[in-house]
Amino acid sequence: MSDIAINLVSKLTLIREHWSPRVIAEMNDVQFKLVKLQGDFVWHQHAETDEVFLVVAGEMQIGFRDREVTLRQGEMFVVPKGVEHITRAVQECHALIVEPRGVVNTGEAGGELTAGNDVWI
Known part of the structure; x- marks a missing residue:
């Protein structure tokens, strides 16, 4: 157990690329x-x-096939398992x-935006 608080703003300064999630903590297997987002990701589930x-x-x-949800600072959303979706941001977000350890960011869609897994900062 660490006795140092995790500062999200400081950790974000270490991320240089969009769509490259970096692990900052783990609880059980979660x-x-x-991540920094800008532009469109890929459809995946x-x-x-x-x-x-x-x-x-x-x-x-x-985005979902039938609707879109917008999230702003301080808001969260749970994408249910098995639901196809795409994430996007006009400006850097x-x-x-x-999510559980081992989840690939592009699901089974793959492609050039598939990030390394279990990369810590």
Whole structure:
């Protein structure tokens, strides 16, 4: 157990690339990841797990085939497992993602935006 608080703003300064989640903490088998988003991600789903997005700074959208949810600073949303979605941000957005260890950011869609897994900062 660490006796040092995790400063999200400081950790975010260490992230240089968009769409590259970095682990900042772990609880049981659940990881807390910071990510910078800008532009459109890829349509994907996570068949085995829900995924939480909490906006730290900025604004992002989570698109579904039939609707879109906009999240602003301090807001969060849970994407249910198995639901196809896309994330996007017009301007750079900083978010915290909460999901089980081992989840690939692009699900089974793959592609050039697939980030390394279990990368800590």
